Amino acid sequence: MALTVLLSCVAVLLGTSALAVAAARRSVTTVFVYSVALLVGAAALAAAGAFLVTVAESAETMKLPIGLPWLGAHFRLDALSALFLVVINLGSFTSSLYGLGYGRHEPSPGRVLPFFPAFLAGMNLVVLANDAFTFLLTWEFMSLTSWALVMAHHREHGNAKAAYIYLVMASFGTLALLLAFGLLAGPDGGYAFDAMRSAAPSPGLSAAVLALVLIGAGSKAGLVPLHVWLPLAHPAAPSHVSALMSGVMTKVAVYGFVRIVFDLLGPPQWWWGAVVLMLGGISAVLGVLYALMQHDLKRLLAYHTVENIGIIFIGLGLALAFQGNAMRTAAALALTAALFHVFNHSVFKSLLFFGAGAVLGATGERDMERLGGLIHRMPLTAIAFLAGSTAISALPPFNGFVSEWLTFQAILLSPQLPQWLLKFLVPAVGAMLALSAALAAGCFVKAFGATFLGRARSSVTQSAQETDAYSLAAMFILVLLCLIAGILPGYFIDALAPVTRQLLDAQLPLQAQLKWLTIVPIAADRSSYNGLLLFVLVATAGWFGAYVIHRWASHALRRSAAWDCGFPDASPATQYTAGSFAQPIRRVFGTLVFRAREQVYMPAPGQTQPAQFHLSMRDLVWDYLYAPVEGVVGFVADHLNKVQSWTIRAYLSLVFSSVVLLLMVLAVWH
Amino acid sequence: MALIYDALVQSAQLALVLALAPLLTGYIRKIKAQLLRRRGPPLLQPYRDLLKLIRKEAVLAENASWIFRTAPYLIFATTLTAAALVPTFATGLVFSSAADLIAIVALLGTARFALALAGLDVGTSFGGIGASREMMIASLAEPAMLMIVFTLSLLAGSTQLSSVAAFVQGPEVGLRVSLAMALVALVIVAIAENARIPVDNPATHLELTMVHEAMILEYSGRHLAVIEAAASLKLLLYFSLIGCMFTPWGLATAGAGFVAYAIGAVSYVAKLAAGGFLLAVFETATAKMRVFRVSDFLGAALMLGLLGALLLFVSQSA
Numbered sequence: 001m002a003l004t005v006l007l008s009c010v011a012v013l014l015g016t017s018a019l020a021v022a023a024a025r026r027s028v029t030t031v032f033v034y035s036v037a038l039l040v041g042a043a044a045l046a047a048a049g050a051f052l053v054t055v056a057e058s059a060e061t062m063k064l065p066i067g068l069p070w071l072g073a074h075f076r077l078d079a080l081s082a083l084f085l086v087v088i089n090l091g092s093f094t095s096s097l098y099g100l101g102y103g104r105h106e107p108s109p110g111r112v113l114p115f116f117p118a119f120l121a122g123m124n125l126v127v128l129a130n131d132a133f134t135f136l137l138t139w140e141f142m143s144l145t146s147w148a149l150v151m152a153h154h155r156e157h158g159n160a161k162a163a164y165i166y167l168v169m170a171s172f173g174t175l176a177l178l179l180a181f182g183l184l185a186g187p188d189g190g191y192a193f194d195a196m197r198s199a200a201p202s203p204g205l206s207a208a209v210l211a212l213v214l215i216g217a218g219s220k221a222g223l224v225p226l227h228v229w230l231p232l233a234h235p236a237a238p239s240h241v242s243a244l245m246s247g248v249m250t251k252v253a254v255y256g257f258v259r260i261v262f263d264l265l266g267p268p269q270w271w272w273g274a275v276v277l278m279l280g281g282i283s284a285v286l287g288v289l290y291a292l293m294q295h296d297l298k299r300l301l302a303y304h305t306v307e308n309i310g311i312i313f314i315g316l317g318l319a320l321a322f323q324g325n326a327m328r329t330a331a332a333l334a335l336t337a338a339l340f341h342v343f344n345h346s347v348f349k350s351l352l353f354f355g356a357g358a359v360l361g362a363t364g365e366r367d368m369e370r371l372g373g374l375i376h377r378m379p380l381t382a383i384a385f386l387a388g389s390t391a392i393s394a395l396p397p398f399n400g401f402v403s404e405w406l407t408f409q410a411i412l413l414s415p416q417l418p419q420w421l422l423k424f425l426v427p428a429v430g431a432m433l434a435l436s437a438a439l440a441a442g443c444f445v446k447a448f449g450a451t452f453l454g455r456a457r458s459s460v461t462q463s464a465q466e467t468d469a470y471s472l473a474a475m476f477i478l479v480l481l482c483l484i485a486g487i488l489p490g491y492f493i494d495a496l497a498p499v500t501r502q503l504l505d506a507q508l509p510l511q512a513q514l515k516w517l518t519i520v521p522i523a524a525d526r527s528s529y530n531g532l533l534l535f536v537l538v539a540t541a542g543w544f545g546a547y548v549i550h551r552w553a554s555h556a557l558r559r560s561a562a563w564d565c566g567f568p569d570a571s572p573a574t575q576y577t578a579g580s581f582a583q584p585i586r587r588v589f590g591t592l593v594f595r596a597r598e599q600v601y602m603p604a605p606g607q608t609q610p611a612q613f614h615l616s617m618r619d620l621v622w623d624y625l626y627a628p629v630e631g632v633v634g635f636v637a638d639h640l641n642k643v644q645s646w647t648i649r650a651y652l653s654l655v656f657s658s659v660v661l662l663l664m665v666l667a668v669w670h
Numbered sequence: 671m672a673l674i675y676d677a678l679v680q681s682a683q684l685a686l687v688l689a690l691a692p693l694l695t696g697y698i699r700k701i702k703a704q705l706l707r708r709r710g711p712p713l714l715q716p717y718r719d720l721l722k723l724i725r726k727e728a729v730l731a732e733n734a735s736w737i738f739r740t741a742p743y744l745i746f747a748t749t750l751t752a753a754a755l756v757p758t759f760a761t762g763l764v765f766s767s768a769a770d771l772i773a774i775v776a777l778l779g780t781a782r783f784a785l786a787l788a789g790l791d792v793g794t795s796f797g798g799i800g801a802s803r804e805m806m807i808a809s810l811a812e813p814a815m816l817m818i819v820f821t822l823s824l825l826a827g828s829t830q831l832s833s834v835a836a837f838v839q840g841p842e843v844g845l846r847v848s849l850a851m852a853l854v855a856l857v858i859v860a861i862a863e864n865a866r867i868p869v870d871n872p873a874t875h876l877e878l879t880m881v882h883e884a885m886i887l888e889y890s891g892r893h894l895a896v897i898e899a900a901a902s903l904k905l906l907l908y909f910s911l912i913g914c915m916f917t918p919w920g921l922a923t924a925g926a927g928f929v930a931y932a933i934g935a936v937s938y939v940a941k942l943a944a945g946g947f948l949l950a951v952f953e954t955a956t957a958k959m960r961v962f963r964v965s966d967f968l969g970a971a972l973m974l975g976l977l978g979a980l981l982l983f984v985s986q987s988a
Contacts, residue, residue: 372793373733373793375735375736375737376733376735379736386737390780390783393779393783394776394779395776395779395780395783396769396773396776396777396780401773401776405772405773405776408772408816408829409829411820412820412823412824412829414983415824415982415983420984423983423984424980424983424984426983427817427820427976427979427980427983428976428980430816430817430820430979431813431816431817431972431975431976431979434812434813434816434817435809435813437812437813438779438808438809438810438811438812438813439809441779441782441783441805441808441809441812442805442806442808442809444783445783445786445787445790445801445805446802446805448787449786449787449790449791449798449801450790453735453737453787453790453791453793454790454791454792454793454798455733455793516767518767518768524767525828525830525833526827526828526829526830526833527770527772527823527828527829527830528767528768528770528830529768529769529770529773530767530768530769533765533767533768534751534768534769534773534777537751537754537765537768538744538747538748538751538777539747540747541746541747541748541750541751541754542743542744542746542747544747544750545742545743545746545747545750545896546743549724549743549892549895549896552724553724553725553891553892553895554724554725554726554727554728554891554892556726556727556728556891557727557728557729557730557891558727558728558729558730559729559730559731559732560729560730560731560732561731561732562731562732562733562792562793562794562888563729563731563794563887563888563890564792564794564795564796564887564888565796565887568794569795572793574794574795575793575794575795575797575798576790576795576797576798576799576801576802580798580802581790581798581801581802581805582802583802584802584803584805584806584961584962585805585806585809587962587965588806588809588810588962588965
């Protein structure tokens with residue numbers, strides 16, 4: 001029933017996409033497309049949510065006679081796909097609502113409207129697919145539609161290059177997944193997921209599959225070192241699409257990883273967890289360090305996606321390590337933390353991209369060095385962005401804290417792991433997680449401070465107006481969700497129980513019945529957290545402080561020039577910029593990670609030349625990994641170019657020698 | 671009935687930290703002055719300062735937003751909540767299930783986040799310098815703190831403060847290298863978090879190396895009073911934290927009688943006096959560091975914490 005509803009939703013989205021191609025130039029199309037996407041998103045969200053909380057134990061399957069004739073298209077709805085459908089359709093609901101307002105300013109709607117519903121349909125289909133062919137086809141469909149959306153503003157500087165790199169990386173990732181499914185299907189070609197589930201691959205084979213899935217899903221999710229396309233492509237798209245790509249599409253990649261590794265690949269080895277943990281820890285720290293160095297607001301947010309994907313993979317790696325040692329409850333805790341962070345990140349990352357889009361719409365500017373003081377002109381957007389910043393910085397009482405807290409609790413269970421590598425690795429990864437959380441707070445003080453606080457750094461903010469009601473509604477729905485998931489996490493953790501039961505055959509104790517809505521992942525004397533109580537306590541303490549002050553303190557208030565130690569300067573250039581804010585952190589971490597070098601030239605007293613400051617930073621991942629590959633590909637392509645101008649004789653002899661060679665190989669083989 | 675009794679203990683603790691916090695600040699100032707052979711301000715001076723400040727007119731910069739006006743209350747509220755959750759004279763507080771050690775650290779993170787934003791709000795160079803350096807310090811101090819939490823909770827098998835205190839009081843603790851490392855790391859973190867010498871100087875805002883004082887430079891009147899109260903609460907909180915985790919002797923357990931509570935209170939005050947004296951001596955004996963040396967200082971804390979946790983991970987087997 002729910003599966004039929006969801007597939008009909010997808011069909012409606014695809015139909016809307018076709019209609020939008022036909023009528024892209026009419027202004028009513030914008031309203032039509034986003035309204036349909038809004039309603040369909042709501043319907044799919046309701047269907048998937050209802051499935052997850054009521055009948056998640058049983059899976060629904062369906063086979064449609066499309067696709068490969070001997071295979072057909074298999075679809076399946078189970079707890080895991082229902083959870084990710086909730087994430088996808090929550091994102092599509094809010095971004096459609098946001099698009100109703102934001103989409104009106106679109107200069108070329110014909111480049112966005114046909115692809116937007118198609119992109120949503122693609123993501124839904126990936127999660128529903130139940131055979132390798134359908135999965136890969138819809139995965140590629142999702143990649144291509146999002147590529148088209150990245151190309152929407154193709155005339156802007158850098159966007160075409162970003163889209164090109166995205167396309168190359170997406171194709172590379174799909175290739176890796178194709179090979180992974182090929183290995184899973186085996187020589188008999190069992191491409192249906194049910195056949196893969198029942199097969200038992202050998203250890204060597206499953207190691208190869210794991211590596212390929214890490215490349216395929218990891219490149220789409222943005223794991224370091226496969227992240228390079230992400231901070232280029234996500235900001236290039238229109239902001240509601242950026243929100244979808246960063247908040248939701250990366251989660252589809254996480255889904256791909258979870259589906260293959262936890263569901264199809266059979267029982268895990270402990271060292272899988274070690275590999276995934278290492279990649280997750282490196283992604284978390286490098287992602288946030290890259291983000292700190294940015295001054296483009298949307299690119300900063302995109303780098304934070306790399307960080308949060310790292311946090312999610314830390315949880316997944318812990319789950320694999322525990323599961324490999326048959327510690328089921330601990331694995332359930334780690335997986336719950338990862339999946340809860342999947343939900344949380346999709347909520348606050350969408351919210352932050354919406355906020356960045358509102359700023360972009362009001363000022364036409366993404367560069368934080370030219371913004372400032374927007375809290376006075378866009379107060380509601382500022383509140384929403386502040387809530388998102390607090391949530392992503394893992395500060396209570398918002399939701400980001402709860403999932404990171406659960407991850408820490410899982411880390412604290414790991415001394416019981418018997419392997420020495422894990423004993424050393426897990427505390428180091430814990431330190432990396434703590435470091436990334438602390439740096440994220442610094443980064444969002446910078447992002448919010450440079451954009452919304454202080455004084456305007458350029459004239460672009462002069463005419464800024466509060467954004468429209470649709471955008472605000474979309475943002476405040478997400479703010480509310482951040483808060484609810486933060487103060488009532490028990491209900492959300494319980495909703496994840498069917499998923500851990502399905503994948504690990506274990507679950508956390510049910511949380512919602514506990515006294516005072518406290519969450520207790522393991523045992524009460526071990527650890528507990530109560531977001532609601534904490535929220536009430538902070539609110540009461542704040543009220544108490546304010547009451548005492550207003551009862552007994554002087555009410556006199558005077559506005560005057562800033563004090564600034566007696567030397568206030570009227571020029572806004574004297575205030576701290578995003579770059580100067582990050583300077584201490586750059587100096588502590590960046591000299592190593594980015595080879596950051598600062599050169600200051602101070603003219604001697606009496607001379608009139610300006611002082612100069614030069615900063616150089618290198619992206620080592622690009623320099624040492626991608627640049628050599630790019631060089632080799634270029635070299636090979638240059639030399640293969642000569643083949644194009646061969647004579648017909650040379651071509652014929654090439655064909656002949658290849659045939660002989662192949663026949664010889666065959667002869668040796670048998 | 672038991673609930674009411676527990677609630678009374680909890681409120682007594684709340685009142686105790688609120689009342690004692692400025693006194694502790696005054697006490698440390700007094701000792702520092704005496705060590706320099708000055709007479710120093712009277713012990714009760716911080717209370718007088720607070721009273722004076724709240725009677726004064728508050729001056730706001732022209733472009734200060736609501737963030738600037740609400741941040742003091744938020745900082746005060748989160749710090750007070752955190753201080754109410756750290757056992758001072760008795761464990762087993764009513765609200766102790768609301769937040770474990772990790773959550774208490776994160777609550778202080780919320781306060782710092784608000785303070786850094788307030789520092790950036792007016793758009794002056796000093797506010798920015800303070801906020802930027804504070805976040806740099808925090809980026810090392812917070813992971814170090816979490817590593818300390820890891821060490822203790824691995825030993826005690828719990829991140830709840832009551833359980834940690836009960837474990838350290840118990841017989842099986844012994845002398846452990848990890849605990850010593852965690853203690854040193856925690857002292858370093860506490861010094862950095864409370865803007866004490868050698869990381870920052872609480873007595874002046876005329877140095878270019880200032881951090882905390884630079885962020886609150888624009889505050890005046892009642893807003894400044896609230897921030898000052900929160901700062902002394904935070905100092906008290908770190909003393910309580912060290913006391914509760916490393917010297918939990920005399921700490922009364924939940925539901926103990928009045929005598930146990932009285933013993934707990936007396937030993938708490940004694941711990942504060944000893945700790946404050948040590949801090950004053952340390953501050954007088956050391957010089958302020960250059961700001962970029964702070965990262966080495968805190969890096970040492972982070973490494974100690976990590977090493978302590980690592981030792982436990984390696985020594986505990988299934």
